[in-house]
Amino acid sequence: MRNISDVIEQYLKEILKAKGKNVIEIKRSEIADQFQCVPSQINYVINTRFTMERGYIVESKRGGGGYIRIIRIQHHDKSEMIDEIIALINPSVSLQTTIDVLDRLMEEEIVTEREARIILSALDRETLAFKLPLRDEIRARIFTSILQTLKYFEK
Template sequence: MARLSDVIEAFIKDMLESSKEPKLQIGRNELASHFSCAPSQINYVLTTRFTIDKGYYIESKRGGGGCIIIKRVACNSNKNLLNIIIEKIGNNITYNSAIQIIDGLFEADIITERECNILKTVTNDRTFNESVEDKNRLRAYILKSAIFVIFNEID
């Protein structure tokens, strides 16, 4: 059985795909009511599943009941997206954060499933030698290097 977070994510993505607009405006409280959950559960899904590195931009509007606007990032230039991702990686990155970026690239059809699996393997802690002291720094270097190669082939 799917977790509630997965169900909410799928529901929002279906709404985005079926929308004729490049953005989706939803009421957080209404969505929480629909799924019989706390509004904080909706916030959790939005902040973890709809991030800029996964190709989404979230705006919150307060007042009058409030609403959330979800936009699919439409980068006019792959260099813009590349800069966003490289900035997100920084000088070190955890494996879980790397996975989010890698999955976002796959969902955005920038990398294939095979490339996705390769990137996950080469950034995994088990891939690094036990003597590597700063795995997160090495992981960031490897991930940035691979992403530069991927984006150079796109342009």
């Protein structure tokens, strides 16, 4: 069974898709009322599921007329997106950011779920059994190499 965070995330992504645009504006309190949860739950979903690594920019305005704007980053081509990701993950990358980027790559249909799991197993902290920050630096170098390979297979 999916948890409330998964349901809220899916709902917001469906609104983005249904509007046919890459931008939505929501009121945190209205979404919280709709899902009968506390507003901080909406913050949690937005802060963890709509990140730059996952391909989103979030803007907010506080106050009575406040809103949260979620913008889906669009690229002219997948090569441009991969270049952006490479810049984002260097010189080091955490395991969580790696997972977020892999989710984005699956969503953009650049990798399959199977390929993402294989990549993740190679970049996992158990596989890269080094102390921090070396582990995150090595992960970034390996992931960059994988992304460069994907970039040239996309053409």
